[in-house]
Amino acid sequence: MLMQRVAVLGAGRVGLSLGLMLKSRGYEVVGACCRRVENTERACRLLGCPEASRLEFVPVADVVIISTPDHAIASVAAELRAAGCFRPGQLVMHTSGARTSADLAPAAASGALTLSFHPLQTFPRCETVSLEGVLVVGEGEGPALAAGQALARVLGARWQSLRPGAKPLYHAAAVMTCNYLVVLLDVALHLMAAAGFAEEPARAALEPLVRSTLESVVHLGPAAALTGPVARGEVETIATHLRCLDPQDRNLYSVLGVRAVELARSRGLSEQDACRLRALFEEVTHETVQRP
Numbered sequence: 151m152l153m154q155r156v157a158v159l160g161a162g163r164v165g166l167s168l169g170l171m172l173k174s175r176g177y178e179v180v181g182a183c184c185r186r187v188e189n190t191e192r193a194c195r196l197l198g199c200p201e202a203s204r205l206e207f208v209p210v211a212d213v214v215i216i217s218t219p220d221h222a223i224a225s226v227a228a229e230l231r232a233a234g235c236f237r238p239g240q241l242v243m244h245t246s247g248a249r250t251s252a253d254l255a256p257a258a259a260s261g262a263l264t265l266s267f268h269p270l271q272t273f274p275r276c277e278t279v280s281l282e283g284v285l286v287v288g289e290g291e292g293p294a295l296a297a298g299q300a301l302a303r304v305l306g307a308r309w310q311s312l313r314p315g316a317k318p319l320y321h322a323a324a325v326m327t328c329n330y331l332v333v334l335l336d337v338a339l340h341l342m343a344a345a346g347f348a349e350e351p352a353r354a355a356l357e358p359l360v361r362s363t364l365e366s367v368v369h370l371g372p373a374a375a376l377t378g379p380v381a382r383g384e385v386e387t388i389a390t391h392l393r394c395l396d397p398q399d400r401n402l403y404s405v406l407g408v409r410a411v412e413l414a415r416s417r418g419l420s421e422q423d424a425c426r427l428r429a430l431f432e433e434v435t436h437e438t439v440q441r442p
């Protein structure tokens with residue numbers, strides 16, 4: 151079956167990006183909508199589709215993408231089912247990393263194939279136009295997985311299927327990698343600012359460090375990539391850092407420090423240094439837990 155007509159419900163960062171990618175690969179976007187009228191107008195303009203009711207365009211679509219926030223997926227699917235919009239042979243998918251295809255049960259009840267189709271990529275804007283080489287993680291029944299894999303191939307993406315119970319862990323890993331890296335860099339930039347660096351030069355200064363660290367982790371693995379005072383067992387340096395940080399950053403530094411000690415042990419940190427470092431970090435984390 152050749153699937154060519156696409157509907158996008160929730161044409162935000164991911165939905166609009168996927169719609170644009172599929173359009174550029176010959177798919178016809180038959181309709182798109184957002185919650186706010188002005189966003190729907192913009193999405194339809196960019197995707198080259200008429201502004202129409204979702205009750206009109208969903209029934210004619212071969213691929214229905216529900217890319218609303220996670221909490222709205224099930225209710226959007228239920229509303230469309232109640233209006234008789236789904237049909238056998240349609241592929242109905244959402245793009246959530248954490249939710250499973252079970253959220254699309256109303257579409258499955260109408261005979262549609264249902265799939266969770268999660269691109270392991272960040273979409274900070276609505277104009278991400280390539281998934282070339284990016285992993286898409288799919289979850290659903292066999293025929294839906296086959297259709298999802300074919301769609302991923304069209305987008306130049308790689309594909310892996312996952313069992314439903316594994317999705318929360320997998321998504322927590324994605325959040326750690328992407329969102330919490332952003333948070334760590336934000337903390338680092340605040341420390342750079344306190345040390346006297348202006349914001350733009352600080353971002354530029356951190357860039358080579360971030361890139362080479364990432365490269366080391368990818369090519370050598372985390373243990374071999376770990377450098378710095380924990381890896382070298384420099385207890386005094388760590389104590390100096392802890393003294394100059396405010397309580398919140400000191401706690402974050404120490405929670406991560408405990409994990410860094412474990413990593414450093416696996417690559418040869420002596421048991422004596424590991425104990426001294428762990429004691430420093432745990433003193434901070436226990437203090438934080440006990441604070442009222």
Ligand SMILES: NC(=O)c1ccc[n+]([C@@H]2O[C@H](COP(=O)([O-])OP(=O)(O)OC[C@H]3O[C@@H](n4cnc5c(N)ncnc54)[C@H](OP(=O)(O)O)[C@@H]3O)[C@@H](O)[C@H]2O)c1
Pocket residue numbers: 159160161162163164165183184185186187189190217218219220222226245246247248268269270271272273274
């Ligand atoms: N952003 C990422 O990096 C990323 C990566 C992978 C997967 N995802 C997943 O992709 C999905 C969408 O995330 P996003 O970041 O693209 O969110 P987003 O930019 O906030 O877009 C959500 C879209 O859904 C619309 N919407 C909200 N409720 C709706 C409803 N009841 N009916 C129709 N449209 C509705 C919003 O309209 P308004 O704008 O008018 O409110 C908006 O256009 C989520 O499941 C998320 O977990 C996100």
